[in-house]
Amino acid sequence: MIRVVLADDETVVRMGVRAVLAAADDVEVVGEAGTGREAVDLVLAHRPDVAVLDIRMPELDGLDAAAELRRLTTATAVLVLTTFADDAYISRALGEGASGFVLKTGDPHDIIAGVRAVAAGAAYLSPAVARRVVDQLAGAGPRPRAVERVGGLTGREREVLGLVGAGLSNAEIARRLHVVEGTVKVYVSTVLERLDVRNRVQAAIVAHEAGLIPPELRA
Structure with missing residues (x-):
């Protein structure tokens, strides 16, 4: 069961998202918050697998909450609720440890x-x-700087990075490459360290910038 803390300052939105998650038989909402500060407190109390955070909230916004959670715990992944009007926040969210939008x-x-x-x-x-995100942060085609950054990776590391960029989980990458999941985890950790990025979303942007996404997996 995937345990979730949900935070949004709009009650109607929060109720709607909770109803959506309730339809999944493998997801359980263990706490709800109306502010970023409440969200941080609930995550520390319940230690959920995922925190679903709206960007715009009082006390702490979702990005400040994500940053604080990254400092206090690495066990909870952050999924950001966004609107098209929030494009300007995306690069900041990547730096604060968000895993998705x-x-x-x-x-x-x-x-x-x-x-x-x-x-x-x-x-x-x-x-x-x-x-929209990829075009904003990665551009339409390979960038020389990104190509240079991935130049020091091995062929298999570049292959793994391309699959991370395509949004595949470790288990999916393992099946595709016919290796065990533990091997993929080692590759991903090595790639993050060698690229000096904080999370898989940042790595995914580098993969798009460097043109490493397999053609059949491109959006």
Whole structure:
């Protein structure tokens, strides 16, 4: 069971997201908050697998809450609820440790898919915002700086990075490469360290910038 803390200062939105998550038989909402400070306190109290945080909240906004959670615990993945108007926050969210973004007004199934993905250790961008985010942060084609950054990786490490960039979980990468999941975890950790990035979403952006996404997995 994936345990979730949900935070949004709009009661109607929070009720709607909770109803969406309740439809998934593998997700349980263990706490709800209306502010970022309440969200941090609930996460520390319940130690959930995922914190679903709205960006715009009083006391602490979702990004400040994500930053504080990163300092206090690494066990809870952060999935950010966003709107198209929040594009300017995305690069900051990456630096604060968010593992994914879903659109509040998008397909409800994206929220469930996002929770499942980040709980499994994958990065997740809902289809409705994926292209917008990638275009904003990565550009339309390979960038020389990114190509240079991945030049020091081995062939297998670049392959793993491309699959991370495509949004695959460790288990999915393991099946695709015919290796055990533990091996993938080692590769991912090594890639994050060698690229000097904080999380899989940042690594995914580098993968897009360097043109490493397998053609059949491109959005």
